Amino acid sequence: MSAGLLILIKFTLLSGIVLMYVALGGCFSEHSGVINIALEGVMVIGGLFGILTVCCIPKNLPSFLIVTISILVAMISGMIYSSLLAFASINLKADQTIGGTALNILATAIALVVVKHYNSTITTNNAQSPKLNYDNSLFIFNVGPFTLNVFIILGIVLLVLSYFVLYKTRFGLHLRACGEHPQAADSVGINVYKMRWAGVLISGALAGIGGMAYIVPSVQEWNFEVGVGGMGFLALAVMIFGKWNPGYIFLGSLFFAVFKSLANIYDSTFLASFHLTKEIYNMMPFIASLVVLMFTSKNSKAPKAEGIPYDKGMR
Amino acid sequence: MKKGIAIISSIVCILVGLLFGLILLCIIDPADSISLGFSPLILSGLSTAFDPNWIAAGTNLMKLGQEIANAMPIIMTGLSVAFAFKMGLFNIGAAGQYTLGAFGALYCALVLKCPWYVCLLAATLLGAIWGMLPGLLKAYLNINEVISCIMLNWIGLYGVNTIMCSNDKMFNSSQAKAYQVGVVNKSALIPDSIFGWNISETFNYAATNTGIIFAVVIAIIILIVLNKTTFGYELKACGYNKDAAKYAGINDKRNIILAMVISGALAGFGAGLFYLSGTVQWNPLDSTALPAAGFDGITVALLGLVNPIGCIFSGLFISHISVGGTMMQQSIFPSEISQLITGLIVYLCAFSPIMQEKLTKLFEAHKKIKHDVNKEEK
Numbered sequence: 001m002s003a004g005l006l007i008l009i010k011f012t013l014l015s016g017i018v019l020m021y022v023a024l025g026g027c028f029s030e031h032s033g034v035i036n037i038a039l040e041g042v043m044v045i046g047g048l049f050g051i052l053t054v055c056c057i058p059k060n061l062p063s064f065l066i067v068t069i070s071i072l073v074a075m076i077s078g079m080i081y082s083s084l085l086a087f088a089s090i091n092l093k094a095d096q097t098i099g100g101t102a103l104n105i106l107a108t109a110i111a112l113v114v115v116k117h118y119n120s121t122i123t124t125n126n127a128q129s130p131k132l133n134y135d136n137s138l139f140i141f142n143v144g145p146f147t148l149n150v151f152i153i154l155g156i157v158l159l160v161l162s163y164f165v166l167y168k169t170r171f172g173l174h175l176r177a178c179g180e181h182p183q184a185a186d187s188v189g190i191n192v193y194k195m196r197w198a199g200v201l202i203s204g205a206l207a208g209i210g211g212m213a214y215i216v217p218s219v220q221e222w223n224f225e226v227g228v229g230g231m232g233f234l235a236l237a238v239m240i241f242g243k244w245n246p247g248y249i250f251l252g253s254l255f256f257a258v259f260k261s262l263a264n265i266y267d268s269t270f271l272a273s274f275h276l277t278k279e280i281y282n283m284m285p286f287i288a289s290l291v292v293l294m295f296t297s298k299n300s301k302a303p304k305a306e307g308i309p310y311d312k313g314m315r
Numbered sequence: 316m317k318k319g320i321a322i323i324s325s326i327v328c329i330l331v332g333l334l335f336g337l338i339l340l341c342i343i344d345p346a347d348s349i350s351l352g353f354s355p356l357i358l359s360g361l362s363t364a365f366d367p368n369w370i371a372a373g374t375n376l377m378k379l380g381q382e383i384a385n386a387m388p389i390i391m392t393g394l395s396v397a398f399a400f401k402m403g404l405f406n407i408g409a410a411g412q413y414t415l416g417a418f419g420a421l422y423c424a425l426v427l428k429c430p431w432y433v434c435l436l437a438a439t440l441l442g443a444i445w446g447m448l449p450g451l452l453k454a455y456l457n458i459n460e461v462i463s464c465i466m467l468n469w470i471g472l473y474g475v476n477t478i479m480c481s482n483d484k485m486f487n488s489s490q491a492k493a494y495q496v497g498v499v500n501k502s503a504l505i506p507d508s509i510f511g512w513n514i515s516e517t518f519n520y521a522a523t524n525t526g527i528i529f530a531v532v533i534a535i536i537i538l539i540v541l542n543k544t545t546f547g548y549e550l551k552a553c554g555y556n557k558d559a560a561k562y563a564g565i566n567d568k569r570n571i572i573l574a575m576v577i578s579g580a581l582a583g584f585g586a587g588l589f590y591l592s593g594t595v596q597w598n599p600l601d602s603t604a605l606p607a608a609g610f611d612g613i614t615v616a617l618l619g620l621v622n623p624i625g626c627i628f629s630g631l632f633i634s635h636i637s638v639g640g641t642m643m644q645q646s647i648f649p650s651e652i653s654q655l656i657t658g659l660i661v662y663l664c665a666f667s668p669i670m671q672e673k674l675t676k677l678f679e680a681h682k683k684i685k686h687d688v689n690k691e692e693k
Contacts, residue, residue: 035461037407088662088665088666092665092666093669094665094666094668094669097405097407097461098613098661098665099662101407101610101613102658102661102662102664102665104610105610105614105657105658105661106659106661106662107658108651108654109651109655109657109658112651112654113649113651113652113655116649117343117649120646120647128645128649225604226603226604229603230469230603233465233468236462236465237465240462277477277480279474279477280477282473283473283474283477286466286467286469286470286473287466290452290466290470293452293456293458293466294452294458297456297457297458298456298457
């Protein structure tokens with residue numbers, strides 16, 4: 001196996017898993033009937049608090065505990081943050097897109113304020129730096145020539161679990177019913193509000209882990225000024241590309257990740273002879289998903305009632 | 316009455332947002348939270364305008380000038396979002412249209428060496444084209460405009476940065492930024508004075524120019540188009556109820572496309588105003604973040620009650636507190652607190668329909684009690 005191919009696989013796994021987490025999150029939320037534009041913001045919040053936990057946790061704890069606790073914190077902070085969206089869009093019936101956009105704007109600001117304040121408390125000289133340093137060695141391990149991280153293992157488990165939950169359990173059926181036809185679901189005794197809350201909270205948990213999985217394994221220092229660089233929006237594209245189905249979402253995230261990795265490694269491989277820039281590789285997945293949207297829009301698999309607040313009085 | 320309630324709900328959003336900001340400042344540093352944090356944040360440019368030391372130096376209006384200069388592009392993107400909103404479309408793509416507009420303006424200014432009005436026209440045109448694409452996709456293929464706009468935002472950003480980096484007339488590799496318009500082609504700068512009044516000299520801030528007058532004039536034009544023309548009426552009819560409008564013989568496909576074209580043109584024009592003002596430089600190496608003005612436009616439109624005149628005031632307000640954020644004591648309070656307040660305000664704006672409903676009920680109940688009291692007295 002050539003070195004170039006190895007690096008390609010490594011980068012593809014790194015970003016593919018992230019996209020999968022977040023797209024799965026979006027999938028749960030949209031199946032329950034809530035469009036979660038805030039995924040990008042939830043990723044930032046999950047990543048922020050996950051990394052802060054890694055920074056603050058006593059270093060003498062067993063490494064297994066450190067990893068578990070920090071991932072749990074990322075998950076829970078993602079859930080808490082997305083509950084803001086759930087409250088606005090389910091209980092107060094506010095516009096889901098506006099609420100989500102607000103949370104995206106808010107997340108970067110929160111992250112910068114928290115990081116700058118944290119940095120100014122631990123040191124006096126580099127006060128107000130937007131960068132966070134952390135140790136990621138606990139999250140990474142080597143298997144033969146491959147460098148893997150815990151998020152890949154967890155991601156595969158969660159992928160299988162989400163497929164099972166969505167399509168093989170009573171809960172999944174109820175959830176999907178709320179996104180397709182909430183009035184009908186309500187008429188057979190399903191609590192639509194509860195189901196939608198569940199959908200949004202699960203999406204928050206997955207996107208929270210996704211945010212941490214994006215930042216932690218690849219670098220040891222993160223500048224929160226860039227947020228998560230549009231990964232949340234890309235994940236939305238993956239979700240549409242994957243037709244709201246966990247299996248296709250997995251394939252879709254790998255497809256998108258290949259292009260994203262090509263942008264990182266193109267100059268060291270044979271691709272350099274095409275004289276395309278990094279930006280063109282970055283652009284391709286977006287163009288691909290637009291094209292896919294154009295061809296599938298007529299028989300879209302999107303949940304029918306997504307984006308419409310459910311009002312009990314309007315049956 | 317209805318308008319009054321809407322304005323009250325906007326003000327409530329602002330006050331609650333500011334209150335949260337104050338609480339946050341108190342958490343960070345209770346002792347200095349008012350004097351070094353909250354008062355510079357909310358007074359912003361006004362605090363220096365009346366300061367004798369600054370007046371003596373002749374730079375007392377500089378911060379106000381900066382506020383006005385920063386308000387120009389976000390008033391325009393706010394108008395862009397508000398215009399699409401009237402049609403029931405959520406133009407989250409203002410950031411992408413803004414990017415294309417910036418490219419159009421800079422290309423004409425740096426490569427073709429055109430005068431400023433041609434550059435502005437190019438910015439408007441490119442923004443309009445980028446806005447037209449989601450319009451076409453929505454009208455003919457029924458693709459959700461939010462999703463297609465998000466994709467087009469990133470396609471636009473990557474595309475523009477690729478072209479700029481490869482063009483050595485635009486990209487100054489020694490500075491790793493685009494060339495300054497004022498240095499390469501002075502005729503491309505938007506004029507400073509109108510009717511003999513030199514705006515940038517008054518404010519002592521180079522980027523404050525006649526652009527703000529353009530923005531205000533365009534807001535008034537949009538107001539007239541929306542309220543006094545058949546096109547505006549059709550647009551609003553489609554926004555209220557698409558099916559009813561269609562039944563009444565309104566061509567909804569044509570209106571969707573036109574609304575997006577105009578919306579894109581407004582965002583592109585805003586970018587033109589900002590990048591031809593002479594102080595800002597585009598950074599083509601930064602492909603990780605879309606221009607913030609696009610998303611600020613959403614804030615401006617919502618806070619301005621989706622009204623063109625409201626957009627002017629809310630644009631000035633958002634610019635006011637973001638300049639205020641930079642005037643806080645930076646070693647204690649991060650300037651992003653102003654951004655946080657803005658985000659909170661947008662979040663609260665999402666509730667404003669419910670808030671307006673509750674306020675209306677409250678007022679009606681109040682009126683009824685008064686009415687009943689009057690009756691009993693008789």
